[in-house]
Amino acid sequence: MDWSDHMNMSLCLAKEALEVGEVPVGCIFVDNDGNILASGRNTVNETKNATRHAEINCVDTIIKAGFLEKLSNITVVVTVEPCIMCAAMLINIGCANIIYGCANDRFGGCGTVLAVPGLEKCKVQGGLFGNQAMDLLKQFYKGQNPNAPENKVKKKPVNP
Amino acid sequence: MEPKRSRLPMTWALRPVLPENVTTDNITTVNVFVDTIIDRTSTSKIVKSLGQLSVINSLTHLKRVKNQTIILMLAKDLNPDECVAELESKGFNFAGLSGRPEITPVPACMPKTCSQNLQARKLWPCNFHPDKRLESILSGDFFNQLELATIDGHMRMALACATGGVGAVVVDPLNNLIVAQSGDFRDEHPVKHAIMCVVDKVAKAQGGGAWDSSSTIAKTSRINDDKTGPYLCTGYDVYVTKEPCVMCAMALVHSRARRVFYGCEDASGPGGLGGSVSIHLLKGINHRFEVFAGVLEEECRTAALALHTNNVAQNIKHTE
Ligand SMILES: [Zn+2]
Numbered sequence: 111m112d113w114s115d116h117m118n119m120s121l122c123l124a125k126e127a128l129e130v131g132e133v134p135v136g137c138i139f140v141d142n143d144g145n146i147l148a149s150g151r152n153t154v155n156e157t158k159n160a161t162r163h164a165e166i167n168c169v170d171t172i173i174k175a176g177f178l179e180k181l182s183n184i185t186v187v188v189t190v191e192p193c194i195m196c197a198a199m200l201i202n203i204g205c206a207n208i209i210y211g212c213a214n215d216r217f218g219g220c221g222t223v224l225a226v227p228g229l230e231k232c233k234v235q236g237g238l239f240g241n242q243a244m245d246l247l248k249q250f251y252k253g254q255n256p257n258a259p260e261n262k263v264k265k266k267p268v269n270p
Numbered sequence: 271m272e273p274k275r276s277r278l279p280m281t282w283a284l285r286p287v288l289p290e291n292v293t294t295d296n297i298t299t300v301n302v303f304v305d306t307i308i309d310r311t312s313t314s315k316i317v318k319s320l321g322q323l324s325v326i327n328s329l330t331h332l333k334r335v336k337n338q339t340i341i342l343m344l345a346k347d348l349n350p351d352e353c354v355a356e357l358e359s360k361g362f363n364f365a366g367l368s369g370r371p372e373i374t375p376v377p378a379c380m381p382k383t384c385s386q387n388l389q390a391r392k393l394w395p396c397n398f399h400p401d402k403r404l405e406s407i408l409s410g411d412f413f414n415q416l417e418l419a420t421i422d423g424h425m426r427m428a429l430a431c432a433t434g435g436v437g438a439v440v441v442d443p444l445n446n447l448i449v450a451q452s453g454d455f456r457d458e459h460p461v462k463h464a465i466m467c468v469v470d471k472v473a474k475a476q477g478g479g480a481w482d483s484s485s486t487i488a489k490t491s492r493i494n495d496d497k498t499g500p501y502l503c504t505g506y507d508v509y510v511t512k513e514p515c516v517m518c519a520m521a522l523v524h525s526r527a528r529r530v531f532y533g534c535e536d537a538s539g540p541g542g543l544g545g546s547v548s549i550h551l552l553k554g555i556n557h558r559f560e561v562f563a564g565v566l567e568e569e570c571r572t573a574a575l576a577l578h579t580n581n582v583a584q585n586i587k588h589t590e
């Protein structure tokens with residue numbers, strides 16, 4: 111199966127994220143018959159919630175539409191290798207296929223930082239338009255995340 | 271040494287979830303050639319000479335001399351004659367030594383704990399400096415009785431809001447106020463684990479959030495003088511009745527939680543903080559937090575089981 115068209119859609123979503131200052135990751139959920147169930151991108155800054163990754167947003171869309179039962183056996187086409195959190199979530203919902211663009215060197219859950227438990231149940235294929243996905247990330251990290259105040263992030267933990 | 275458990279005059283014992291290489295007492299060793307110093311007066315000369323001619327970068331944690339013996343070089347796969355030949359070819363003079371090197375195992379790395387150091391020095395003395403914080407965590411006196419009582423209290427709050435077998439609260443340790451609390455709704459929504467819910471409620475308290483929640487408690491508990499305001503869960507402690515799964519554990523890394531306390535292990539799935547993996551100990555992760563397990567363990571286990579008994583009760587009803 112050729113996932114190029116789907117990946118192009120995901121890349122468009124990633125670009126949209128970049129334009130609004132979010133980490134540029136875009137994602138499409140496709141069911142067994144090839145229907146697109148959901149599309150999403152990162153909304154971490156908008157929601158002030160570090161877990162609002164493209165994949166999580168897609169699940170939300172599907173649940174909101176009342177398609178909880180359609181979640182298993184899906185194919186996820188995402189521009190960047192799902193992070194450990196999202197990869198574990200995708201395994202949890204019974205995702206059958208993960209197609210990603212570039213590897214996620216910082217948080218990758220499909221083998222780069224960790225192969226999450228149960229990953230062997232899912233077919234994973236990386237490298238589809240990886241350069242384009244990586245270029246978007248590079249553009250973002252050149253500008254750095256405006257919502258992460260240095261003094262807060264670097265503050266040492268206080269003893270109990 | 272297995273970390274000691276902090277005992278309360280209560281029912282539970284706190285277990286720090288630490289890396290294997292900290293809790294183990296097994297010392298990895300590496301073989302070196304050593305030789306006996308015959309002429310004690312030339313010890314410092316020999317040490318200096320070896321320090322120049324036979325630098326062992328991987329063994330800088332070891333003292334060069336133990337009693338009358340001195341480390342010459344890594345054994346590699348050489349025999350004593352080859353060792354002598356190699357050192358002499360480098361210009362080393364065996365005067366003052368027996369000249370008959372022997373192979374002996376020494377600790378391959380710096381001990382991480384006093385307990386490991388005790389084992390290590392049976393083989394060879396190390397330049398070991400104890401990490402006081404780690405030692406107090408291991409000895410079980412990191413938290414005093416008052417702090418343990420506070421931890422107990424926060425976990426009771428998490429238990430009080432447990433639905434679906436799990437409850438979680440986020441606490442600001444500076445004032446011990448609860449920033450967010452939630453039960454678990456994974457039956458309705460596969461992402462709505464208690465942790466994911468409280469993380470979103472913290473976001474909501476900070477003017478964000480993605481899920482509708484009718485939370486009345488989620489208020490930013492800290493008065494901020496600086497313009498930046500609170501950032502995610504930075505500085506906050508998380509209490510959850512059951513060990514977070516891998517998704518939730520990573521969500522807490524993303525959210526930069528300060529410390530995580532949980533009650534019981536997750537018997538039903540891969541735990542993310544000590545169970546099947548330890549996300550908080552992964553190398554290359556940009557944020558770290560400490561994890562303590564075992565808080566109100568029995569009560570938390572009962573809460574987790576309550577979910578199953580409910581399900582069983584429902585199932586019975588359905589089949590009737
Ligand atoms: Zn993710």
Ligand SMILES: [Zn+2]
Pocket residue numbers: 463464465514515516517518519
């Ligand atoms: Zn979870």
